[in-house]
Amino acid sequence: MHKKRPIIKDVAQLANVSTKTVSRVVNGENYISGKTKKDVLEAIKKLNYQPNLVAKSLKANKSNTIGYIIPDFKNPFFGMVFNGLDKVLKEYGYYILVTNSSGIKKNEERCLDVLIQNNVEGIIFASTGLSGEYVKKQMEFFRIPIVLVDNKLEGIKMNCILHDNINGAEILTDHLISNDKNKKIAFLAGPINETSSKGRLKGYKNSLIKNKIEINENLIKIGMWNNKSGYELTKELFNQKDKPFSIFIGSTSMALGVLKALHELKLKCPQEIKIVSFDDLEFADSTEPPLTTLNRVEELIGSTAAKMLLKKIRGKDLESFDEEYIPMKMIIRESSL
Numbered sequence: 001m002h003k004k005r006p007i008i009k010d011v012a013q014l015a016n017v018s019t020k021t022v023s024r025v026v027n028g029e030n031y032i033s034g035k036t037k038k039d040v041l042e043a044i045k046k047l048n049y050q051p052n053l054v055a056k057s058l059k060a061n062k063s064n065t066i067g068y069i070i071p072d073f074k075n076p077f078f079g080m081v082f083n084g085l086d087k088v089l090k091e092y093g094y095y096i097l098v099t100n101s102s103g104i105k106k107n108e109e110r111c112l113d114v115l116i117q118n119n120v121e122g123i124i125f126a127s128t129g130l131s132g133e134y135v136k137k138q139m140e141f142f143r144i145p146i147v148l149v150d151n152k153l154e155g156i157k158m159n160c161i162l163h164d165n166i167n168g169a170e171i172l173t174d175h176l177i178s179n180d181k182n183k184k185i186a187f188l189a190g191p192i193n194e195t196s197s198k199g200r201l202k203g204y205k206n207s208l209i210k211n212k213i214e215i216n217e218n219l220i221k222i223g224m225w226n227n228k229s230g231y232e233l234t235k236e237l238f239n240q241k242d243k244p245f246s247i248f249i250g251s252t253s254m255a256l257g258v259l260k261a262l263h264e265l266k267l268k269c270p271q272e273i274k275i276v277s278f279d280d281l282e283f284a285d286s287t288e289p290p291l292t293t294l295n296r297v298e299e300l301i302g303s304t305a306a307k308m309l310l311k312k313i314r315g316k317d318l319e320s321f322d323e324e325y326i327p328m329k330m331i332i333r334e335s336s337l
Contacts, residue, residue, distance in 0.1 A: 006047040015043040026051050066309065067115030067123040068096050071103035075225065075253055076281050077298055078126060081149055084302020085124060092310060094121075103128045108135075116142050122309045124149060124302075128194055132156040145312035147305045152195040157321045159312065161305040163279075164325040165196050168294045169203025171330050172276040173248055174211070175292065179274055179336055182245040183213050188233050188258065189250030190225035197222070200250050200278060218242040225250070230257030238265055246274040246336075252281040255291055274336045289334035297326045 008026075012019045017036060024032055025040040032040075043049070066089055070078040085096060097120060101107040108127060112135060115123055122145045125135070132153035139146050147159040176185050187204045189197040201220070208215050219242060223229030230249065234257065237244060249255045255277040259269070267273050269289055277284065280293040308322060 006049045008049070008051075010047055011040065011043045011049050014047065015039040063119045063121055064094050065118065065120045066094050066096050066306075067111075067118075067120040068098045068126075069101055069108065069111045069115070069123065070098065070126045071101050071108075071128050072225070073100050077150070077251070077253075077279060080281075080296070080298035081124075081126070081302040081305070084299035084304075085306045086302075087299075088303045088306035088310070094310075101128070112138055116144060120144070122146065122313050124305050124309060126150040127153060128191065139318065143316075143318060145309055145318060147309045147312070149301055149305050150194075150196055152323075154193075154195070159308055159321050160323045161301050161308060162323070162325055163196065163199075163297065163301070164327050165199025165278075166203040166206065168278060168328045169200040169248065170207045170210075171203075171328075172278065172292070172294065173204045173207035175330060175332070175336060176246040176248060176274060176276055177207065177211050177213065180246040183211075184216070184219065184242075184244045185213075185246040185248060186219040186221065186237055186244035187248045187250075188221050188223065188230060188254055190223065190229070190254070192222050197250060200248075204248055216242060219244050223254070226253050227255075227257035227260070230254030231261045232257070234258045234261035235265075238267070244273070247276075249275060249277045252277045252279050252284050252291065252293065255284075255287070259287055270335055270337055276336050280331060285333060287335075292333045292336035293331050294328040295331055297328055301326055 008019050008022050011022045017040060021032065021036060022040055025037055068082065068085065072078065089096060097115060097118060099111040099114060101111045116138060124147050126149050128151065132155060135146065135153060136156050147161060149161050152158065152160050173185060177183060187201060189200050191197055205215055218240060221233040221236060223233045247258060249258055255275065258275060262269055262273060269275055276292045278294060280296040284291040284293050304324060
């Protein structure tokens with residue numbers, strides 16, 4: 001049988017003081033006599049009393065916690081964003097509550113509700129882009145600032161810190177065009193309802209148009225942001241009549257699956273097929289061959305999002321919305337040479 005968690009009343013009884021006195025000691029107020037403070041602290045230690053921080057935060061309307069909603073714990077991108085968030089927020093005495101939506105609309109809405117119920121002061125939201133109206137409604141009703149990372153919400157004005165998806169994809173596609181004499185370049189990315197995928201597709205198409213290369217819809221494949229999808233889409237590409245000589249891959253997680261499929265198909269990279277990948281996750285330079293990518297900005301996205309959120313919290317600013325796109329540069333490695 002579990003022991004009942006001690007409450008402030010239990011501490012007060014053991015120390016023979018009022019609950020208000022215990023509260024003052026816990027909050028570090030200075031005008032408590034030395035003996036009284038000593039008695040209260042001894043009672044707290046003996047009972048292993050832990051203050052109810054949720055109740056305290058509700059009373060003060062300040063919890064020193066920030067919510068972080070992500071769609072996939074397995075994707076290292078979100079861990080790197082977390083590192084950037086944590087570095088900034090810790091400096092200002094904030095802690096992060098992380099919750100996983102699995103990229104499902106109803107889960108996103110539930111995660112948002114749970115964080116609001118836990119009295120977080122603001123939310124960093126890596127949304128799949130499906131729950132815009134609900135997010136807007138909750139933000140306005142509860143007066144809570146939210147900053148989006150990774151994706152925008154269609155048709156909804158929100159604070160955003162994002163990759164420069166269009167320009168980054170154009171840079172990588174230009175590079176493939178300059179190295180592929182056949183100019184047959186495939187495009188693989190995650191769900192097209194997400195603005196990150198749309199932006200990367202737009203950058204890919206912009207590059208083809210600029211270089212007077214016809215867009216071949218058979219070479220455009222849309223799946224999920226994971227290695228399983230990268231593997232399946234690559235097999236699909238090489239099972240059809242139109243086969244590419246280069247592949248633009250929308251994420252490095254997908255690229256792992258692409259490399260596995262190419263190995264099974266006995267296609268040598270980069271001799272027979274050249275590839276580039278959008279993001280530079282930690283293992284990108286350790287694959288065989290090492291991947292050409294854009295430079296690593298995920299921690300910068302996190303730190304920039306944290307600074308924007310703190311600015312909104314302090315200014316109680318829910319009326320204006322800021323968008324910031326993080327510029328990226330190409331890192332050329334063997335996979336595209």
